[in-house]
Amino acid sequence: MAQQGYPGAGGGPEGGQPGAPAPYPGGYPPPPAARRRPPRPEEGLPRPVAVDAIAGTPYGVAVVGVSPTTSGPSIASLVAGVASIMISFVVGCFGLAGAQAGWGPTVAGAFAILAGVVGLAALALGRAGLRQIRRTRGWGGVTGRGIAIAGLICASVGLAFTATAIITAFALTTT
Numbered sequence: 001m002a003q004q005g006y007p008g009a010g011g012g013p014e015g016g017q018p019g020a021p022a023p024y025p026g027g028y029p030p031p032p033a034a035r036r037r038p039p040r041p042e043e044g045l046p047r048p049v050a051v052d053a054i055a056g057t058p059y060g061v062a063v064v065g066v067s068p069t070t071s072g073p074s075i076a077s078l079v080a081g082v083a084s085i086m087i088s089f090v091v092g093c094f095g096l097a098g099a100q101a102g103w104g105p106t107v108a109g110a111f112a113i114l115a116g117v118v119g120l121a122a123l124a125l126g127r128a129g130l131r132q133i134r135r136t137r138g139w140g141g142v143t144g145r146g147i148a149i150a151g152l153i154c155a156s157v158g159l160a161f162t163a164t165a166i167i168t169a170f171a172l173t174t175t
Contacts, residue, residue: 067141071144073129074125074126074133074144074147074148074151075144075147078148080118080122081153084118085154088159091115092168109166118158119159123155126152129151130149
């Protein structure tokens with residue numbers, strides 16, 4: 001017998017077949033198997049690397065491995081170093097575009113201050129990242145030495161580009 005209040009349930013004018021299972025309320029069909037969520041894997045603690053027994057008790061100490069983490073100051077150094085290079089290109093563009101009109105060195109100088117501050121911050125963060133990695137070597141699992149070095153290099157290149165661009169802007173204005 002068809003269920004009352006469910007369109008398409010059982011045999012009726014909506015086209016359901018007699019004896020077929022009733023659809024979801026509101027006439028919606030059940031979701032296809034491909035769209036159902038797979039069962040969640042069992043969650044729990046990671047497998048121990050070593051287990052040491054505590055003498056005189058039935059207990060032990062489980063040592064679990066810790067995955068290494070990337071140094072935050074190293075990542076920040078790379079981001080600030082790349083930003084320093086990008087701002088140094090802005091310094092060069094404004095310096096060259098406005099050199100003949102006379103406003104180039106002023107505008108480029110304002111952006112050069114920003115590029116210098118960002119570049120110096122990248123240098124400080126890179127050194128802090130390297131110090132953090134060196135201090136925790138073997139204990140904390142902090143990685144990112146290559147990222148810190150890349151940040152230091154980008155910061156140095158950004159500062160060098162900024163200095164070259166501002167010097168070029170002043171040189172083109174005086175001639």
